[in-house]
Amino acid sequence: MALLRIISFCTSLLLLSICASAQDGQGLVSCLQQKGITNLTTSTSSSAYDSLLRFSLQNLRFTEPGVRKPYVLILPYKREQVVESVRCCIKHGWQIVVRSGGHSYEGLSSTSDAPNFAIIDLINLDRVTVDIKSTTAWAEAGATVGQLYSAIAGVTTDYGFPAGVCPTMGTGGHFSGGGLSLLSRKYGLAADNIIDALLVDANGNLLDRKKMGEDLFWAIRGGGGGSWGVVIAWKVRLVRVPRKVTVFNVHRTGRNQVTDLVHRWQSIAPNFVQDLFIRAVISGTQLQSGQKDIKLTFNGMYLGPLDQLLKLAKKSFPEMGIVAGDCEETSWIGSISYTAFTTTSQLDNRNNSNKSYFKAKSDFVTSPISPSGLEGAWKFLEEEINSYIIFTPLGGRMYEIASWESPFPHRKGYLYNIQYQVTWSDSSKASGFIDWIRRFYTYMTPHVSKNPRGAYVNYLDLDLGTAANGTASVAEARAWCDQYFRGNFERLVKVKTKFDPNNVFRNSQSIPVDKSDISLALLSIPVDKSDISVVLL
Numbered sequence: 001m002a003l004l005r006i007i008s009f010c011t012s013l014l015l016l017s018i019c020a021s022a023q024d025g026q027g028l029v030s031c032l033q034q035k036g037i038t039n040l041t042t043s044t045s046s047s048a049y050d051s052l053l054r055f056s057l058q059n060l061r062f063t064e065p066g067v068r069k070p071y072v073l074i075l076p077y078k079r080e081q082v083v084e085s086v087r088c089c090i091k092h093g094w095q096i097v098v099r100s101g102g103h104s105y106e107g108l109s110s111t112s113d114a115p116n117f118a119i120i121d122l123i124n125l126d127r128v129t130v131d132i133k134s135t136t137a138w139a140e141a142g143a144t145v146g147q148l149y150s151a152i153a154g155v156t157t158d159y160g161f162p163a164g165v166c167p168t169m170g171t172g173g174h175f176s177g178g179g180l181s182l183l184s185r186k187y188g189l190a191a192d193n194i195i196d197a198l199l200v201d202a203n204g205n206l207l208d209r210k211k212m213g214e215d216l217f218w219a220i221r222g223g224g225g226g227s228w229g230v231v232i233a234w235k236v237r238l239v240r241v242p243r244k245v246t247v248f249n250v251h252r253t254g255r256n257q258v259t260d261l262v263h264r265w266q267s268i269a270p271n272f273v274q275d276l277f278i279r280a281v282i283s284g285t286q287l288q289s290g291q292k293d294i295k296l297t298f299n300g301m302y303l304g305p306l307d308q309l310l311k312l313a314k315k316s317f318p319e320m321g322i323v324a325g326d327c328e329e330t331s332w333i334g335s336i337s338y339t340a341f342t343t344t345s346q347l348d349n350r351n352n353s354n355k356s357y358f359k360a361k362s363d364f365v366t367s368p369i370s371p372s373g374l375e376g377a378w379k380f381l382e383e384e385i386n387s388y389i390i391f392t393p394l395g396g397r398m399y400e401i402a403s404w405e406s407p408f409p410h411r412k413g414y415l416y417n418i419q420y421q422v423t424w425s426d427s428s429k430a431s432g433f434i435d436w437i438r439r440f441y442t443y444m445t446p447h448v449s450k451n452p453r454g455a456y457v458n459y460l461d462l463d464l465g466t467a468a469n470g471t472a473s474v475a476e477a478r479a480w481c482d483q484y485f486r487g488n489f490e491r492l493v494k495v496k497t498k499f500d501p502n503n504v505f506r507n508s509q510s511i512p513v514d515k516s517d518i519s520l521a522l523l524s525i526p527v528d529k530s531d532i533s534v535v536l537l
Helices: 003-007 022-034 047-055 079-091 145-153 171-176 209-220 255-271 306-316 332-339 371-383 427-443 474-499 515-520 529-533
Strands: 014-016 040-042 072-074 095-099 117-121 128-131 136-140 194-200 230-237 245-253 276-286 292-302 327-330 357-365 387-393 416-424
Touching (some): 022 079, 136 145, 171 230, 209 474, 245 255, 245 306, 255 371, 276 371, 327 332, 371 387, 416 427
Parallel strands (some): 014 040
Antiparallel strands (some): 014 072, 194 230, 276 292, 357 416, 387 416
């Protein structure tokens, strides 16, 4: 199990940093102790504190000196401890930061600009229970997608789940933002396949779907993490997968060839049969001669055997030139480990050894980018070979789900998503890499979606706009929310205003409260203490 299991609270359930004085946090600490959270350590120099804080923090940018650390790191192992932790934080005025896998691209699950904040880290709430009879599973929000995949594969070879490639992502955050995957063209987003949830709301109540109502249940499935409460568990609908699937990597180099292939791919990838997913990963590379060039990898999966894939690819995309040697016929769980460059036995290991400093951005594309536009993009990739872009196709089931059925709006009419990412190892050079990706993003402006320009909330980007301590007005929040949520923004604001009028759950890009509509909010919901014992797993 994870490092936290090994430590297993042998020294602490709750650890304190030096970000605030003991006097400032004493009320919070006392409250937690009184509620039965008694295994705690207070320290000004605890090495355990630093290791636990950093363990689930994936972007090393947020380990640097000067980055705010939580006064309190809470690591509950029972649901009622989450409930009581939320209530204590609310009572004593401490901002709550929630973390499940620590994959927030801008560190919003590990730090805050609030003067006093506490992290509720769900790493020990990682149980997954699969009910193959109903083809559903309950996954606690601290479980990684790798743990979910492993649990499913341990019960059945006929079902899987459509979530992301990286196995160390926490389901809590990944599902909250939507969850694109290799199965999205067949089954939609992870969020499209959630059928129930357990949430601790802004009044400290534990709610399932029936108790929270359809508006809040709608908002938590794609409306981004950090705005709605603490999701403790998700109930997901499993999806049918064949016993044999085929995964592949097709590598090509050369600017002209890459341009021709990607230009062709743009128009046809969203229209392939739903069983076929092909994404394009493009980066700069340096040849042995010292010259720079462009490298393309078509990476994907076909829900069927190898011979069928080769026939289909020859008919639908002969230019790709795929051959049997590019492919591997495997099981669905084998396809996950293949794409994640790991082994099946390691999928539930949440210890990520490949952490780096990075900055990412995103776009959505509605019209194919011209060859000259692509060639301009390649120049940026040649300039910085520690970078890459991923073109993820939409279409299929993504086009069948209306843009308003979940907060994720990028459905019919969108060809593909772009993720831009640059990584580095020397923290002193961060400004140069960040400047590079911002210039690249500016260059891409005329080539991507417009009015508004699209962005994916799971690829969080604070360059789109922020508000200190989550205090944005509705007008200010449009700067980023329209890009993430388009026409769904207004409904998200109404849900936020109704269920969290006091803005308990907030961050630099959270959904704002509409103060002009505050009279319609549910200003107080009586606490039903019996709720905290609800167990649906």
